[in-house]
Amino acid sequence: MPRGERPLGPEDTALLRFAGDLRRLRDQAGKPSYRELARRANYSPTALSDAAGGRKLPSLALTLAFVRACEGDATPWTKRWREVAAEYSLPLHPNAPYPGSAPFTEHDAKRFFGRECLVEQIVESVKAKPLTVVVGPSGSGRTSLLQAGVLPALDDAVVITPSQNALEDLAKALTEVFADTTADQLAEDFRRDPDHLRLRLRQHRPGLVLLVDDFEQALHQDDFIATLTRCPRVVLALRADHRAQYLAKGLGGNEITIEPMSADQLRRAITEPAAKIGATVETAVIARLVADAANQHALSLVQQALVETWRRKRGMTLSLAGFEESGGIEHVVAQAAETFYHALGDDRGDVRSVFLRLVSVQRNGNVQRRSRRLEAWQPQLDLLAKARLVTLTEDGAELTHDAALRWPRLAEWIGEEGDLLRTHQQLVTAIELWEASDRDPLALYRGARLRKAKELGEFLTAQERRFVEKSSKRETRRSTALIAVMAVLLALVPGTVVYALSNERKLTEAYDRELGGKAITESETLMEQRRPYADKYALVGYKVNPSPEAEKVLRLANAVTRGIPFTGTSKDDADVLVGPRGEMAAVTDEDGTDRMWGLDEDRAVPGKRFADHHRVVKLAERRAVTKDNTGRQHLWAVNDADDITYLAPLPDRFQTLDISADGSRIVGRIGDAVSVGLPTPDASERTVLLDLADPRQPRKLPVPVRDAETVALSQDGRELATAVWDAAAGLTTIEFWHIGGTFERAAPPLPQHVYVRGITYSGDGRWLAVEHSPESVIEVWQRVPSGTPVLRARLDSALRYGARVTFSYDDRVAVVRDNIFEVQRLYTTGRPADRLVYVVGHGNSMGAVYRPQHDDFLVRSGGQDPELLPYDLDSGRIIKKMCEKDGARLTDSEWVKSFGEVERVDVC
Template identity: 35%
Template sequence: MPRGERPLDEGDTPLLRFAADLRTLRDQAGGRTYRQLGTRAHYSATTLSDAAGGRKLPSLAVTLAYVQACDGDPGVWESRWREVAAEVAPPEDTASDQGSPPYAGLAAFQPEDADRFFGRERILDDLVGRMADRRLVGVFGASGAGKSSLLRAGLMPRIAEGAFECTSSIVVTPAELDLSPEVLDRVIGTEVDALVLVVDQFEEVFTLCPDLAARTAFVEALLTASRTRCRVVIGVRADFYGHCAQHPGLVEALRDAQLLLGPMSAEELRQAIMRPAAKVGCTVETALVTRLVADATGQPGVLPLVSHALLETWRRRRGTTLTPAGYEAAGGIQHALAQTAERTYTALETDQRAVARQIFLRLTALGDRTEDTKRRLARGELDNDDVDTQVVLDRLAHARLLTLDRDAVEIAHEVLIRSWPRLRGWLNENREGLRTGRQLTEAAATWDVLAREPDSLYRGTRLDAAAEWAARDEVRLSSREREFLTASLTARNREQTLALRRTRRLRQLVALLAVLLVLASGAIVQTIRAQAVADKQRNIAVAQQIAIAAVRMGDSNPTLAKKLSVAAYRLEPTRDVVDGLLTTATATWSDHLVRRVVPRDESSMGPDGNPVRGRGQAAGLDGTSEPDAVRSLGFTSGDRVLAATLDEVWDLTDPTKPVFLHRFPARVGSVALAPDGSRMATIDADGSTTVRLWEMADPKAPTLVSTVARPGIRGREVRFDQSGQVLVTIDADSTTSLWRLDSPSGPMVFGELRSIPHVATMALSADRRLLATGGVDGTIRLWDLTDPKRPTTLSELSVQADGIKALAISADGRHLASAAGSDTVRLWDITDPRRPSEPATITGPTASVHTIEFLPRGAAGPNTTVMTSSGDGSSRRWDFDEASAAARLCEGASLSREEWQRFFPGLEFVPPCG
């Protein structure tokens, strides 16, 4: 199918098919423009465009010239033309019946149509009666209610017939008066009371004039004229009633002088349908009258649709009779107008459709909380010398979609805006863009009126918005708008170029001054920088010395130790100073010592099962006789703290009052609680090869659920992962095994690490992908367990201490805690296990530590707080959060100015805890 053409259907006439084939021929010739065809055919571009429009059959001479310009065969097309001419020629018996249609279609009835204007006699009498008593009368009604026809074809002839003492009348619109009091004065003239001024479409006062002052001046001039020089009748769309109420003078003048025009009654509709047809010798079938009355009765704003549907039905009449079949073919009230508009639009060429779209958008005034309205457009706003524009205007006017006069163009009736889906879609696509275009049109007109004054050009954001809108494919600007926008962009580019030159000169000047300034101040900068470096080094040295001193006096003078640790930390928080702060905070933390030694045997327990003070036996420090040392900790979901020794299970929820829960039948060689306290694992003493698993639903009576046996290999150490579903064991041959406990067939090995020297303790991450091992050689190794059967080493941490006593990985897998025999507890950052780092180290008693655990979040602090249990029966908390440590040390103690001068001589006093 040729570019831009619509498909033919069964309803297309021979004339439409002939026009479509002409357009196809033009496309086959390379899509030549009509100007190019006109040069070859020696006919105007408009004439050739009309020939392919399908509105009427072109003459044979024009057709042959068109065909020759498109390199077609004249002989073939002459035969074709004669066939079509024979088909479209009117029959002899009906050719004489062709005359002026009895219906106005979308256009309002004019004074010369008074003999065809029926159905409004009663409301017209009411209007004439009101005008006899009032100087100004307002006629209000919905768009399409027939206000313009009532005023023009009804009231104007009545005035001419002498309904008043004055027989002279003028009908105008605000747009025609240019909303100017001066133009209004010239139109009225000098005769007093000898004129009736009819102002139709009065809502244009509000849609076309955004300036409140100018609008008020026009309304006041009209009111003055109605009181002194003429009678005034205004026709106003009903949805602008509230706008009229904003003018007090208009409100007063319209008091008891308002006529509300509603829908026609059924009888009035019959008169309006039948009597115009009878005037031209036609009849309307009763069934059609009944159908139209049923479709239109009680419908506001339906009269233009009725008139248009009747006009299209008249064109499809059978002889002199308007039939229901013709009405249906026209599309009825609801679709006749849209059908006419769509048919006219789609018959246009592709480029002409773009022109039509812009014309309709320019002819529509966007409503502000009201319906969109039509807008009278001056011809100067269009490119009148453009062939496509002339063709489109002619086609739309012939279809009675537009009305044209010498100076202006407007939509025939606003009902077209509501009834044509394509136009509604255009308006709804980008209403803000349409407002931008309307503002551009007005600005271009103002620029032209002011002799193209440069100061009236667009600048800034308005220019950006207009340029962006104009760049869209569907936008077509008039020549004046293009010139205005081009001039604005050129002016901006020129201003930017000048500004760039000024900026470049200023930059050169600034650069020169900067060089001079650098040369002049270089010595000063170097001096200041050297002084800053010296001050920094001095502060670091002082802070480190004070931090060491604070740690040393932790036992002898804990209060001063707290003050000095915080002061050193506030001065320069280096790594050594932070370690000193954490060490002092731990040493002076009254709550860090969680529990004292518990009884080792039943002889040390009272009748209630709780320990009796002073009857416990001290634990040894050689690592072999420490049955009372806590070997494992568990934190239940109910914030309950469980602890297991080699003999017993205890409740340490209240650290000041340990509660005995359970005693093993025989001492075990190793014990481990799941982190959530739900399970327990034990290794029997005396060289046993069996690991026993216990459920801890009732910690007072653990239930044996299964065993893990390693024939011939004695177990040395046992540990759970974070979920309690994986068990890690270390055997006497330093083999580390990973056991899955959730297998239906019982515990089973799913990963092993063999031949690892000196392994004494381990920790498994929550995701089971990272294992940390350590032992007497003071080296911590991190293992990748992505493939548990083939673990790989990620990194090694050489602590160089007296052996690694215990390890723990935080629940989030970001930190590793280690306790070594050199009185240090270290926190490692293992976010990247291939490159771990050591954020902090706390010094404290760790010689006989058996276990280390991270406290749960929310239980006793953040995830950087750990708990260790030692062979002396005590459990200690170690807090690696430097902020909370500093805050705790500041409680009740702050370094005074005198103390500051004593320990920090020559440094400016800054209260450490201020």
């Protein structure tokens, strides 16, 4: 008879109340036994019992498994878990490698990474120019850059942060420099003579550099500016939204812009501070943060997410489990927004208005951030920028991160004001077109659209209000002129107007279908002919008639238009091998030697070649395996496309089967060439696992299974999957092993009643794709901690051809079979996978590669051309980028040539 649960006693702590509610949830589910719960949750009965035991807080993953096994809603329990975890989380150790929400200081210089090039650029400017102006949006890290980057890099420098009385702040900062005076005396000297500071510096500290942070605070203090700008070496840090005011002062200077961190820079900012104290960051955590924040001014959010992950570290490792428990950037933003909102008091209504003005609702219902000038709301914007919820740039204000759109309170506001936001988005687009047409009166509003715009009332900015007023005046004049004409029509044909109004909707729908179909046909023709503007026509078709087919054509046309060619590679049908993050590619030159190429968002830059007749067989981060014309394989270091170094030959007759994405381990087979399909016994073959900690002397590790036909490494190189085929039983057994000094099982074995040809891990280790042979069916399994994987999807195809599988970081799986490219959305709830993309004519000899920094897939174009197509699945983002780059609008001649005198469609 099973033992009863230990009584909890008085639920007088958050932890005991949490455990008590878990028990009551189990009671509501019919009080299943813990053995039955274990079967449902894929956790042991002991672990589930301990979760409701009240002795310690269970992990988030275990909690959610318990809740789902009891058929509870995971969302409120996730929020509840994080509230309890915040109360019981460990205090931040003083040795923590990240500053969190605070800026880096001079004492943090040894852990300030990712901005080395920018610091060097500023230092060189200081040597060459008397005045350097560093301009960056709010949240771009100007203070950290000066304090932890530029200040330690200079021999003699001092930081000044001006306030309402900048001269006094300057004097206080210089009292330590000029020890023979007081701050009050210095300030008085500066007021009397703007040249006083320059003369003092020349006499006593000729090499001193003045670093002025938050210079925008002093833009209206002419005495401070006059004193400062006469000095020989000055660096000003200026918030970008004040750049116009600065330029109006006519100060000149060498201007340097703080750009968002690239993926590589952000990766260094994440990993290097931890490495300085002997800690490590799991690859999956790095990938998630880089995907969330690369090329955005979101470093403060990354630092806060890392601090919360550090609180939940496993030993000295920042793990994916700890990151997910912390909630990542999304939780940081939601928590900051909620804290900020509760502290506002009477100003909450104004902040709600600001938030709603910084979002747009598209026709398809997608909600997006948008940048707007909101001069009337400057006090609120300054507060929001300080809380890192809004970024202030030269172009206006915008929400700092997409995670803000998932703040529950904002999502609720958007739901309440959805119609208003859609109307406003249409108005903003109309104003942009009106401005672009030199304020053509025909582009003004009229009729129903004008009436809707008037209903926006106080939501309108001054510019938008002027547009509505001009439209109203023109409508009044137009209505007066039409009254007489309408009177005649009504008298002659009484039923005409009624008939027209009743059929207006049907006529509009028919018109949209016809125009949209024509635009889509034109786009497909241009794609086939490899001519420009295919994406512009596809956008017209999608905007007029937004059907699934039109969206499919828009995605493909965008990919074809943005195709990445390898200019100068004349070899037809060249091999193309892309690195795991889509940042580099190896392409075969005409003479049969591979060359490295650097890949940007939409272009490829040639780099160095490997040794003559070396072809790349595997490419990982910073590692490549090549094969020479004798069949011997070799190991190379690949830091970037222009920095490749030969490391060592691999063992004789070694054939690489897999290399971990981080380049830490290789698994292969010593023997004859590896065959594809059902196995052919070869007693001479054996599996070899190599550790690349010292890449010039790869070290052999023991392999737990000798006769594995299929092997695969996890992307961080810490786990090995082996598949052993039993021909007599017709059974393949897949086993999972932790790689260390000895091999330990990472999960229970997974039997497959087919021959397994391929195994692929997802980047975060949550998913596993298993390819069957010879039918090429893909089964996707969800990994369960310490439990048997759960089958979530079976991806079949009429094309029986070897499949190449890739996972994104948001539960999407891409499969390429010959020239068919498809993407499916996976679910952990048992819901069947959704097919998002199915395209014929793309893929060929290369699998798709997911690029987290751009959130798209690189796939080979059709034909023999080695060109790559960047395939973005987010139609809203495609449209936004096209409109931002002014690449969405057909010229007047293009429009008339294709559609005659049909009224132009607004696409942005």
